[in-house]
Amino acid sequence: MSALDEFRETLSAANPPEGEDLALQAIWWAGRGNWTRAHECAQTNEGDPDCDWAHAWLHRKEGDLGNARYWYRRAGRPTPTGSLEQEWEEIATALLARPLTAAQRRKRT
Template identity: 35%
Template structure:
């Protein structure tokens, strides 16, 4: 496994501190990530083993070493046999806040997963209108049910955040909430948005990167 101290992080220190603990929803991150293969596990180990709290606005990359490694890899190298290899690679770039690299990939992935990552990327850009367009292209998605459940658990821990959900996951409502939360650094709203965004990434990445059943 590659050394953690090789990471060069550009994200806010406050967000890094929040991300130190492994999220309850992801369980044992190292064990979970082993399902994606050793190469992917080693890359994610450069920044909190898939448990990073990505900023609500992408700003540069969080790991120079991850960028260097990913630039040498193709989707077929990292995600052979996965459900959605190209989409998984786009999501991996996004995990390290590499907006441009993610966007170059997912804009050419003509699938609900490609549109999903495309929407997240533009939400973090931030470009709310463009993000909404791509989430409308997604329609419904298999991860929405679990994401609704996870988001509900997170929102319950932050009653002051003011995030209200309906019976189904609404990505457009989360765009609006993220827009508001980023204007309130250090608030319960920001904390809830960051954790929900992490759960969103984990669920979608798992869906894309797992081997086809």
């Protein structure tokens, strides 16, 4: 089972997996259909390229393409042309592939 598949399985829980950073929490909440919680997570760590990427995707999802393009630029990413689902998977996969922080390792053991 891939990390993305395992992450998708957590979407049935009430809260995101413990120890995940705000960018991954934003994508998790978006995966649950809670745009507001996802947006709060992404905005909390504004300036972090991963949060800015999630933030861009959220504005793209809501149809605010001008705002989305601003956040894609801040994240250092091109504005995608694929589907929203494809990009959600791309973001989640990239975030899950990052090395774990010490705090995340402790929470997962």
